[in-house]
Amino acid sequence: MTLPTGVERHDFGGETSLATQGQPVYGERTDGDWRRWDPHRSKLGAMLEQGMETGLEGGETVLYLGAAAGTTVSHVADFGGPTYAVEFAPRPVRELLDAAESRQNLFPLLKDARKPGSYAHVVEPVDVIVQDVATRGQARVAALNKRFLGDDGRLLAAIKARSEDVTADPADVFDSVREELSAEYELLETARLDPYHEDHLGIVARPRED
Amino acid sequence: MSNGWFAGLDPDDDAAAVKRIAAGQADTPDDWPQQAVDAGFADDEADYYHRLHDVTMAATSAAVAEQEGADDQQLVHAVRAMADCERTANELSERVAEWGGSRYGDSGSGVEYARSVTDRDDEDEGDIALRSLAEQTVELANEADSLRAYIERTAPAVAPNLSMLAGPVLAARLISLAGGLEALAKKPSGTVQVLGAEDALFAHLKGNAPSPKHGVIFTHEYVRGTRREDRGSAARALAGKLSIAARIDHYSGDRRPDLQADLDERIERIQARAEEGDSE
Numbered sequence: 229m230t231l232p233t234g235v236e237r238h239d240f241g242g243e244t245s246l247a248t249q250g251q252p253v254y255g256e257r258t259d260g261d262w263r264r265w266d267p268h269r270s271k272l273g274a275m276l277e278q279g280m281e282t283g284l285e286g287g288e289t290v291l292y293l294g295a296a297a298g299t300t301v302s303h304v305a306d307f308g309g310p311t312y313a314v315e316f317a318p319r320p321v322r323e324l325l326d327a328a329e330s331r332q333n334l335f336p337l338l339k340d341a342r343k344p345g346s347y348a349h350v351v352e353p354v355d356v357i358v359q360d361v362a363t364r365g366q367a368r369v370a371a372l373n374k375r376f377l378g379d380d381g382r383l384l385a386a387i388k389a390r391s392e393d394v395t396a397d398p399a400d401v402f403d404s405v406r407e408e409l410s411a412e413y414e415l416l417e418t419a420r421l422d423p424y425h426e427d428h429l430g431i432v433a434r435p436r437e438d
Numbered sequence: 439m440s441n442g443w444f445a446g447l448d449p450d451d452d453a454a455a456v457k458r459i460a461a462g463q464a465d466t467p468d469d470w471p472q473q474a475v476d477a478g479f480a481d482d483e484a485d486y487y488h489r490l491h492d493v494t495m496a497a498t499s500a501a502v503a504e505q506e507g508a509d510d511q512q513l514v515h516a517v518r519a520m521a522d523c524e525r526t527a528n529e530l531s532e533r534v535a536e537w538g539g540s541r542y543g544d545s546g547s548g549v550e551y552a553r554s555v556t557d558r559d560d561e562d563e564g565d566i567a568l569r570s571l572a573e574q575t576v577e578l579a580n581e582a583d584s585l586r587a588y589i590e591r592t593a594p595a596v597a598p599n600l601s602m603l604a605g606p607v608l609a610a611r612l613i614s615l616a617g618g619l620e621a622l623a624k625k626p627s628g629t630v631q632v633l634g635a636e637d638a639l640f641a642h643l644k645g646n647a648p649s650p651k652h653g654v655i656f657t658h659e660y661v662r663g664t665r666r667e668d669r670g671s672a673a674r675a676l677a678g679k680l681s682i683a684a685r686i687d688h689y690s691g692d693r694r695p696d697l698q699a700d701l702d703e704r705i706e707r708i709q710a711r712a713e714e715g716d717s718e
Contacts, residue, residue, distance in 0.1 A: 296692075310487060317598065318505040319691025325499055333487065335494040337459075338501040349443045349464035350494070352471060363695050375466050394699030395706075 231276065233286030234307025238262045246273055248306035251330040253323075254299050263303075267424045270300040271360050271386030274424035275432075280417055282432055283382045289354040291376050293341040293369065294361035296320045298327035298334075304358060305334040312351045316340045341369050344376070353378055359385040364392055367408035370433075374412050377435045383413055389427040398427040405429070412436060442470040444479045449489070452496065459497035505595045510619040513596050516589050517610035523582035530575040537568050549579040598693050599683035603676075603701055604658060611654050612680065623681075623688035630684075631655065631677035655680070660705045665712050675704045 231237075231246075238247035240257045246265040257264040267273040275282060286307045295301040295313035297320040305311040305327075311334050315321050321338050328334040339347045341361050354376050361369055366387050377383065387405050389398035406415060413433035421428040441464040447454050471486045480486035527549055534552045539545045541564060546554060555572035558565065586607060593606035597619055600609040615633040616622035622630070632639050634654030641647035652661055652673035664672040679701045686694055 317691065317693050318502045318595070321498060321502050325495060325502070328491075328495060332491050335490055336498045337494060338498045338505075345463050345465055348467045349441055349462040350459055350470070350490075351467050352469055353467050362693075390699065391695050394696060395703050 232282075232284035232307050235265070235276070235284075235286070235303075236262070238264070240264055246276060248303045250302065250306035251327075253302040253327045254297070263306075265303045270303065271421060271425055271428060271430065272300050272304070272358055272384060274421045274428075275384065275386070275419070275430040277424065278419050278421065278430065280419055280430055280432055282384055284356065284384075288356045289352065291351055291354045291357045291373065293357065293359045293373060295324055295336070296360075297323035298336075300358070300360065301334065302327040302331065305331045308356075309333060310352070311335065312337060312347075312354070314339050314341050314347060314351075342372060344373050348375070351376060354381065356382045356384060359383065362388050362391045366391065367405045370409055371412040374435050379435065379437060381435060383431070383433040383435070385409075385431040385433070386421065386425070387429040387431060389429070398429075402429045406431075409433065440468070440470075440473045440477065441465075442468065442473050443493075444470070444474050444477070444489075447479065449479050452493065455489075455493045456497040456500060459493055460501055510596050510613050513589065513593055513610045514614045514618065516585050516592070517607070517614045520582050520585035520589065523578050523585060527575055527578040527582060530571065530578065534568065534572045534575055537571070541565065541568065549576065552576050552579075597684065597687040598691070599686050599697055600680060602693075602695075602698055603679055603683050604655070608654065608657055612684070615654060619684065619688050622684045625681070627674075627678045627681035630681050631673050652677075660701070664705070664709055668708050668711055671708045672705060675708060676701065679704070 235246060235248055237244050238259060240259055246267065247262040248265055249261040250263060252258050252263050254269070256266060265273045267277040287309045290304055290308045290311045292301045292304060292311060292313045295315040298313065301311060301313045313324060313328070313334060314337050315324060316339065318338060321336065324336050328336045337347050337350060357373055357377060359370055363369070370383055370385055387402065389401040392401045392405065406418065409415065409431070412435065414436055415431060415433045417432040419430050421430050443458040443462050444455065447458065471483045474480045474486045475482060480489055531547065531549050531552045534555055535545065535547045538551065538555050552572040552575040556569060556576055558569060589610045590606045593609050594601040597609050597613065600612070604612065612630065612633060613619050613622055616625055632650050632653045635650040635652065638647060638650035642649045651670040655661055655673060655676055658676055660676050661669055661673050679697055683697055686692060
């Protein structure tokens, strides 16, 4: 697997880790311009760390769903092109705004990922959707946002089992999410994100043609 | 005509652009950067992104301020006012029913009866006076409904997790009984369990009465819908999750959908005792 341009394995005082270049956001370790991308705090970081074929090359236009306080999306904006960050909860968005202050290509939006019509007048068609929303109906969120992806686009999703059904076996939850997602997407690769994130499934998919 | 956020806007009118970002709609995305350049809104793509950055920062920061400005004390006033309107409307309805019974013989009760009185067209001075009272009564009931709608809209912004678990109105009642979200967040869950049952609690503390199992959380379907011998357990479980929700709402503001699933699971287990035929 090759890392996208702008993402490197960098040495932080004897410890090698994924890293991007930009203003620090969440108290991560830095070395000059380089800031550590902690796979324990970022599901996309864990997907890269696991060696999943994300197809990311660097410079992509990205729609990020579930940006929260901006931990991961700040790294994405460091190596990506125009990056649209959608988050629903106001309090974490304050920190997202701080992360976006120094990143001219990061556009924060306080919107509900289940209502793409409320941001399609701002977000252009993108190369990649990164999805990390802790809500029930994660497959549905991916399906609703498919309109933003071109035929060659990629969906990079982290599915949280406990958000769908806390009582069910995560393996069963993942099966049903995979099945529901397959209606709209062709799944290219899936992998559990343990040990970085328990009961999370990383998914790389591309949209099916309508 | 473009559906983009910039369509028809003066490039220098930042306030209008902020409004568009917040309230605009489009079914599908489009090549907005190109359209904005073609429309003369931006000089080139770089200029477009520069403007987009400024305007999304401004719009999002305004939206955050607005949603966070929905403060708990406003909610407290609203839920108390709603309770006042409901109580007064009910009292006046009884008066209208009693008076109406004396004039028209037909007996009815409640706000519905008052509503029916407002539809009469008798011309006697007494009829007119009664109809006027009935109209005021119905107006008060309508006021209670619109306060309820206001609470349902704003409680989720003030306390998202608590509103998710308790429903917006019960969430507002709990905040009101505690005196505020911070005060509620600082209360132990045993206190949350009996909020609104203070009379019964003090009777218990003085001596003979049994300890109350639940206060206002009795209105929650998870307590009311549980059989009597398990209601104490259900109330304790619900109060525990509501306390956690109030703390997250006050201290961090994150949304934690897991809480709902955790609560559902706890209650399911408690209610399953009835089917197993043992009350532990």
